[in-house]
Amino acid sequence: MDYDLIVIGSGPGGYTAAIRAAQLGLKTAIVERELLGGICLNWGCIPTKALLKSGEVYAQLSHLADYGLSAEKPAFDFTKVVARSRAVAKQLNGGVAYLMKKNKITVIEGVARLEAGRPAPKVIVRPAKGGPEQTLQAKAVILAVGARAKEIPQIGLKGDGETVWTYRDAMTPKACPKSLLVVGSGAIGIEFGCFFNALGAKVTVIEALDRILPVEDAEVSAAAQKAFEKRGLTFRTGAKVTRLEAGGAGVRIKVEAGSKTETLEAEKAIVAVGITANIEDIGLEALGVAIDRGHVATDASCATNVPGLYAIGDVAGPPWLAHKASHEGVHAAEVIAGRAGPHLAAPIPGCTYSQPQVASVGMTEAQAKETGRKVRVGRFKFSANGKAIAAGETEGFVKTVFDADTGQLLGAHLLGGEVTEMIQGFAMAMTGELTEAEIMGTVFPHPTMSEAMHEASLDAYGVVLNA
Numbered sequence: 001m002d003y004d005l006i007v008i009g010s011g012p013g014g015y016t017a018a019i020r021a022a023q024l025g026l027k028t029a030i031v032e033r034e035l036l037g038g039i040c041l042n043w044g045c046i047p048t049k050a051l052l053k054s055g056e057v058y059a060q061l062s063h064l065a066d067y068g069l070s071a072e073k074p075a076f077d078f079t080k081v082v083a084r085s086r087a088v089a090k091q092l093n094g095g096v097a098y099l100m101k102k103n104k105i106t107v108i109e110g111v112a113r114l115e116a117g118r119p120a121p122k123v124i125v126r127p128a129k130g131g132p133e134q135t136l137q138a139k140a141v142i143l144a145v146g147a148r149a150k151e152i153p154q155i156g157l158k159g160d161g162e163t164v165w166t167y168r169d170a171m172t173p174k175a176c177p178k179s180l181l182v183v184g185s186g187a188i189g190i191e192f193g194c195f196f197n198a199l200g201a202k203v204t205v206i207e208a209l210d211r212i213l214p215v216e217d218a219e220v221s222a223a224a225q226k227a228f229e230k231r232g233l234t235f236r237t238g239a240k241v242t243r244l245e246a247g248g249a250g251v252r253i254k255v256e257a258g259s260k261t262e263t264l265e266a267e268k269a270i271v272a273v274g275i276t277a278n279i280e281d282i283g284l285e286a287l288g289v290a291i292d293r294g295h296v297a298t299d300a301s302c303a304t305n306v307p308g309l310y311a312i313g314d315v316a317g318p319p320w321l322a323h324k325a326s327h328e329g330v331h332a333a334e335v336i337a338g339r340a341g342p343h344l345a346a347p348i349p350g351c352t353y354s355q356p357q358v359a360s361v362g363m364t365e366a367q368a369k370e371t372g373r374k375v376r377v378g379r380f381k382f383s384a385n386g387k388a389i390a391a392g393e394t395e396g397f398v399k400t401v402f403d404a405d406t407g408q409l410l411g412a413h414l415l416g417g418e419v420t421e422m423i424q425g426f427a428m429a430m431t432g433e434l435t436e437a438e439i440m441g442t443v444f445p446h447p448t449m450s451e452a453m454h455e456a457s458l459d460a461y462g463v464v465l466n467a
């Protein structure tokens with residue numbers, strides 16, 4: 001045995017699994033073909049948040065008078081905005097290298113594939129710097145190879161690096177486009193839309209479903225759309241893209257909405273219609289690894305149907321979120337080390353770092369009702385929250401969904417400033433299976449926007465205090 005565990009892919013799933021395995025005493029190696037930290041740190045969560053922060057600060061400058069302030073001619077240097085984002089990504093990439101070293105994890109730079117082996121598949125690595133392939137055998141292998149942008153080339157929804165961007169291109173453009181079409185209104189599409197809009201691009205977001213951010217509670221989708229429109233974004237919902245054509249001065253996208261057809265034009269377009277798991281060219285077919293709707297199928301231990309092979313993160317299916325990947329990584333490492341691992345079915349919060357932000361955990365009101373439960377729903381607007389008024393962040397609200405029979409918190413849905421920092425309170429409440437009594441009996445610090453979480457819970461039981 002070369003190792004107890006080999007992890008393939010060093011995104012938040014893979015590198016976290018490797019650290020936990022090393023902590024538990026497993027001799028661990030991690031194989032990465034590109035950059036330590038995966039999509040999340042290099043091309044996803046982190047660099048987008050750096051861009052969004054620049055956009056947010058710049059947008060705030062046009063509201064300085066609201067705060068009794070003024071500044072002369074706010075401006076931006078787009079190259080520096082992008083450079084800052086890349087520097088942030090590089091810093092975190094270096095951070096993962098440090099963590100690997102600190103935990104005595106062997107980092108192997110190269111492209112891995114699997115072949116039959118015992119007690120786990122063999123890992124064959126083609127070194128990134130050339131040279132002969134290396135064959136490694138471990139007691140267990142974790143596949144954490146992630147996903148990439150989904151494309152639909154049949155109708156032209158395909159990045160070309162110039163005029164039609166996938167998320168990678170959208171993160172490193174040379175200049176801010178004057179006009180932009182975003183296909184897809186999930187978190188990624190909305191975040192890019194908000195960023196380029198904040199820097200002055202005329203942005204239109206096209207969504208095939210009847211509302212934006214379709215995984216969110218319907219009330220949040222509606223209020224978020226209004227808030228984004230107020231900032232200048234335009235939307236086409238219930239609008240199916242039938243053709244994207246690029247060339248000449250820019251992009252033309254044909255959309256069908258009911259019986260109407262329309263051609264939208266812009267300088268650039270972003271394709272943000274979802275992601276596709278990286279399941280090709282790793283030897284999965286030859287090993288007979290079960291695939292479910294394009295993802296590696298796993299059981300409640302993150303194990304695949306092939307002995308010794310585990311899969312975590314984006315390659316193992318939705319939700320495609322970094323914290324889901326790392327949670328599964330810890331779970332898989334613990335199972336491999338002979339432990340029970342943390343509860344895999346813990347509720348997974350989802351966040352969109354738009355302006356205003358969106359955050360949610362658990363069931364929407366509609367989903368809760370579909371289960372046949374009787375529900376109690378509470379709401380509290382930030383316009384009635386002291387801290388929000390003081391901060392000038394009065395847009396949005398908190399919505400809670402409780403089981404009317406048991407008092408169990410089933411879901412929470414937030415729109416507003418910094419709600420992505422608040423959702424964790426509800427996630428902890430749900431993981432701890434708290435009921436309305438404990439949430440209502442919790443003391444929330446004053447003045448904070450989190451008081452709206454308390455009030456929305458009180459409202460569900462008809463005892464809201466400040467509304």
Ligand SMILES: Cc1cc2nc3c(=O)[nH]c(=O)nc-3n(C[C@H](O)[C@H](O)[C@H](O)COP(=O)(O)OP(=O)(O)OC[C@H]3O[C@@H](n4cnc5c(N)ncnc54)[C@H](O)[C@@H]3O)c2cc1C
Nearest residue numbers: 009011013033038039040044045112146313314320321322
């Ligand atoms: C623009 C954007 C913004 C996002 N924002 C957020 C956010 O705010 N919050 C959030 O939770 N999620 C966000 N995500 C999603 C998040 O990035 C992913 O859910 C997360 O990165 C998945 O982690 P992972 O470990 O499964 O895989 P990845 O991070 O995709 O890492 C997989 C790694 O495996 C490597 N690899 C693949 N094949 C091989 C091979 N054969 N051999 C060796 N190495 C290989 C890849 O090079 C890659 O480094 C965002 C994604 C995008 C694209």
